[in-house]
Amino acid sequence: MKDFFRVAWLVVRKDLMVEARSLEVVSTTLFFALTVVLVFAFGLVREGRPVDDVAAAILWIATAFSGTLALGRTFERERQADTLRALMLAPADRPAIYAGKLAGMLLLMGLVELVLVPLVGLLFQAPIFAYPWHLAALLVAGTTGFAAVGTLFAAMLVRARSCDVMLPILLYPITVPVMIAGVRGTAALFQGTPDEELARFWIALLLFFDVVFVTLALWTFEPVMTE
């Protein structure tokens, strides 16, 4: 068990170090997220007023889109020098490698969300400070579910042809429950009279989704990554 966390930490540290030197994924993903929000702002803000109840949807769509981009880039980097194969050849537990990759992805997406949330609050007049803990719980649980499936699929797709097209095609249908729960839960917090209980229900559903899909991914990572 101790070994598991050590390997996972080493993978995270490696990813963070590579990223810290180039800042490639962080900067491009952040900029892409800003662009997505801006495009939505052009489409949905009329005469200075946003259409009702769109802030939650935009927040989650921007998260999902930029998350897909980040997943694609992170694993593309592993492909260039065939370093994923080297990682797989290391005498370490495969699930631990997956856990490390997932943790790195979560840190990255969390960083993007730290910018996205205030931006959506600002541009779409969403009360982001009304229930900060609920909102944070929704974001953490939702991002974990999205990244858990995304990391597994992106890792599997490294070897496939046309992987950049395949990732969203596979990922979005599977993460529909995350999108519904995230958007509905956030909307419950953002609406005129916030519905705390409803938000709590969606957080619980997301946590349940996380448990099932992280377990399933840890379990499947070994057989699918074996050639």
Place this chain on the structure above:
Amino acid sequence: MSKLNQIELALAGAMLAVAPWIIDAAPYESTMGLVQKIFYFHMPSAWLFLLAAIISGVASAMFLFGKKKNADGWALAAAELAVVFGIITLVTGPLWARKAWGIWWVWDARLTSSLILWMIFTAYLLLRRYGGPGSDKLGAGMALFGLANVPFIFVSVNVWRTLHPQTSVVPTLPVQMGGPLWFCITAFFLLFLALLSMRARLERQRLRIEDLYLAEDEA
């Protein structure tokens, strides 16, 4: 084509050929009239759609964890059938809904989860077709995750919808478990069985030929 497949196909063909007369002879539903008869094709397809999805998910799990090579053929065959029967379900459903509810589509739990399940298996087929080498394992992961996803989709869509005012009252369908319905279910099921085993057999043979080619190359 095995003997059993021939019998299944012949029976299914004969039954589907006489099905229109049997459906025509069935009593009219009092409020919906003629349009209710879509139901005799809609429900068998929907059942087989779900059955195919389950078979594909289970076979994928066996392929991944049980290292059973042939299970992949079953998973692929079932996924193709899931998409075919899914299309039938998703086309006949709105045709019926337009007459019964007045609108083509409602974001009801059952409809939405069927649509998403259909999308998952279409994505699976796209992956198998264009994914290149190694896409069998990838696809198995996709089918497995897709199946695990169904309860979540159902619960989330159910809550998402029921907390909003329904624009149209969705009448619960009067299920008349009459003879014609079971007749159609049997016919569709025979067709399903024949197609499934034939497609899985084709896949097995493809694998064998591939193995032979590889053996030839090595020799």
